[in-house]
Amino acid sequence: MPRPNTSHASCAGARRCKISVAPERASFAGLFQAVWYLIEAHSHTEESVTFAELDLRVPGASATLMAEHRELDRAYENLKRAFEAEAHVAEPEKFAADLNRFSAAFQTHMNREEDELEPMVWAHFSDEEIHEHRRRIMAADGPEKLLKYFRFVFFALNEQQIAGMLGRLKAMFPEDAYRRAEELAAAASKRRHMRL
Ligand SMILES: [Fe+2]
Structure with a gap:
């Protein structure tokens, strides 16, 4: 199993932003909840359109990425629970370390999609079909x-x-x-x- 690429840990500043201090905590909470939606939307929109269409033409093509989605969903569910229990206030160092690990794993997944999924999609679908996938995703989201x-x-x-x-x-x-x-x-x- 590939090791997370920690050089991409975009939340590396979490320790420095002192999320135990009230004003920064409020700002961090707003951002965390905004990103929260993006994480949930990521798995859903890809699986309902892109993965489903690709698997029809290349059976099993999305299996590895789908399994990664489930792992990331579980990891983020744990982070959400910790956030709701205010672990970012009670144990900011631990929470920041967990957030960094999640961020690195998510970035590794995104890199795999760029390197492996996109070339497969380009090889098996026309530009018009790919635009149609995007249109369906955007129409479903609203x-x-x-x-x-x-x-x-x-x-x-x-x-x-x-x-x-x-x-x-x-x-x-x-x-x-x-x-x-x-x-x-x-x-x-x-x-x-x-x-x-
Ligand atoms: Fe994904």
């Missing part, structure tokens, strides 16, 4: 869930990709939800420019 997702995703896109994504969202979102998507995109662009 605006409220997608806005939670794009709060983070817009940061990873360049201006051209954001414009393309906003165009797709405009076609499928009600006006109010689309305005909120524009605000998230603008906030992501502003913060990215500040970092440069």
